[in-house]
Amino acid sequence: MDVVIIGAGLGGLAAAISLAQEGIRVQILEKTPKILPVGAGIAIPPNGVRALRHLGVADTLREKGAIDMTAINLRSYDDGRELLRRPGGEEFVKNYGEPWFSIRRADYHNLLLDEAVRRGVKIHLGMEATGVDFAAGIASVTVKSGERFEGHVVIGADGIWSTTLEHLLEVDSTPIPTGDMAYRATFQSEALLSLKNEKLNGLIGKPETNIWMGPKSHAVFYPLKGGSVYNVVLVCPGKLPPDKSTNIGDVAEMRNAFASWDPMLREVLGLVSEVLMWKLCHREELVKWTRANAVVIGNASHPTLPYQQQGAAMAVEDGAVLGLLLGRLNAMGTPEDTSAYIPGILSLFERFRKRRTTVNVRGAIDNQYIFHMEDGPDVDRRDEMLGQTNWETQTPTTFSWNDLQYQSDILSFDFITEAERAFEAWCKTEESYARL
Numbered sequence: 001m002d003v004v005i006i007g008a009g010l011g012g013l014a015a016a017i018s019l020a021q022e023g024i025r026v027q028i029l030e031k032t033p034k035i036l037p038v039g040a041g042i043a044i045p046p047n048g049v050r051a052l053r054h055l056g057v058a059d060t061l062r063e064k065g066a067i068d069m070t071a072i073n074l075r076s077y078d079d080g081r082e083l084l085r086r087p088g089g090e091e092f093v094k095n096y097g098e099p100w101f102s103i104r105r106a107d108y109h110n111l112l113l114d115e116a117v118r119r120g121v122k123i124h125l126g127m128e129a130t131g132v133d134f135a136a137g138i139a140s141v142t143v144k145s146g147e148r149f150e151g152h153v154v155i156g157a158d159g160i161w162s163t164t165l166e167h168l169l170e171v172d173s174t175p176i177p178t179g180d181m182a183y184r185a186t187f188q189s190e191a192l193l194s195l196k197n198e199k200l201n202g203l204i205g206k207p208e209t210n211i212w213m214g215p216k217s218h219a220v221f222y223p224l225k226g227g228s229v230y231n232v233v234l235v236c237p238g239k240l241p242p243d244k245s246t247n248i249g250d251v252a253e254m255r256n257a258f259a260s261w262d263p264m265l266r267e268v269l270g271l272v273s274e275v276l277m278w279k280l281c282h283r284e285e286l287v288k289w290t291r292a293n294a295v296v297i298g299n300a301s302h303p304t305l306p307y308q309q310q311g312a313a314m315a316v317e318d319g320a321v322l323g324l325l326l327g328r329l330n331a332m333g334t335p336e337d338t339s340a341y342i343p344g345i346l347s348l349f350e351r352f353r354k355r356r357t358t359v360n361v362r363g364a365i366d367n368q369y370i371f372h373m374e375d376g377p378d379v380d381r382r383d384e385m386l387g388q389t390n391w392e393t394q395t396p397t398t399f400s401w402n403d404l405q406y407q408s409d410i411l412s413f414d415f416i417t418e419a420e421r422a423f424e425a426w427c428k429t430e431e432s433y434a435r436l
């Protein structure tokens, strides 16, 4: 079986590795001439680590500078007081089966890229897909230069601004700006220590994530690269020009947006000399992700807002599961035997993944409400509710962040074993499958 993937982001690379380890030939078309991962740091929650374990790279994460988060703390925006401490480290492994890591995005990307290349995946850079053709049995992708690439399957892993999706659905699927944007910046830990701020010094050196929640905004702060670098993500209302999804930010404007926040955080922001900003967009849930022999995955099919640190994890899960399902089919016969069943497998993938990604997308939106509450009685109620959290026993809560069942569903779900079961069940229900 031959597969063409559009996009060498985290989702596309994960799919490529998963397919290649099933013995499937894979080519990736990436529009950028050089792979330059944007965004400084990224969290890999336990379910993301589970996907990486299936891809055979989880054990190299620490070597690449990934840090085990030993706690995630929610704080009040104005004075930084701790509202809820979520114990991590061994607790994550005990409760969810895997650790929760933070890593430099470039290190994460390179880890997947190297593994894909090692497994024989062909990556064509500077190839912008402009068209997808869905002839029965063979799908083909046309790139800007006019060249065509054919495969038994085409996977659109081309992110939130996916053109594959437009070809697939034949409707305008332009993402909708939420009105929020994210600033991202990094700091050397020596620069942070040079501020000689006692409170800040208490955070440096600890492998913990801190999240400040405030009116219409929140801030996330965590270490990268063994603690030598710190990452800050600030989410707040803001606009970017309609034709831009990222831009160079105005440092003064950024500081001004957080002028009434924890003095410690303001001191940190005082160190920023340049900053990048991202427009945060989303999309209504899609009716379908597949057409004939083509499918979209990751942000192309279910863009997830960064209020739950799950977008990339879901894209990588998609890639791992899709590779597994197509691999099971591939093992049943030659491409001539199996190609008629590919649309069925892609629909199975869609059914299997959609429920989970939709819960996740909605969970992130709910977190936005809780993180961004305006001062007033609702905040008092929220803070009281957070204060009553017991991480050992289920506490009734309306907030997914401290809802143990919700957390377990998102972080512990064994999507690999369940995908194998789903494939077995699919084989039994496909009447004509016996012909294979």
Ligand SMILES: Cc1cc2nc3c(=O)[nH]c(=O)nc-3n(C[C@H](O)[C@H](O)[C@H](O)COP(=O)(O)OP(=O)(O)OC[C@H]3O[C@@H](n4cnc5c(N)ncnc54)[C@H](O)[C@@H]3O)c2cc1C
Residues within 6 Å of the ligand: 006, 007, 008, 009, 010, 011, 012, 029, 030, 031, 032, 041, 042, 043, 044, 045, 048, 127, 128, 129, 130, 157, 158, 159, 160, 161, 162, 163, 182, 184, 233, 278, 297, 298, 299, 300, 304, 306, 309, 310, 311, 312, 313, 314, 315
């Ligand atoms: C501020 C912020 C913080 C975040 N933090 C986290 C976090 O901590 N944890 C987490 O799990 N997620 C996080 N996310 C979400 C995460 O970044 C995305 O969900 C994830 O990168 C999606 O991966 P993807 O592979 O689907 O798409 P992308 O990463 O967008 O990759 C798409 C690829 O396709 C290429 N491409 C696009 N069009 C074409 C074309 N026509 N032809 C060829 N190639 C094309 C692009 O160049 C790109 O390489 C965050 C997002 C933001 C904005």
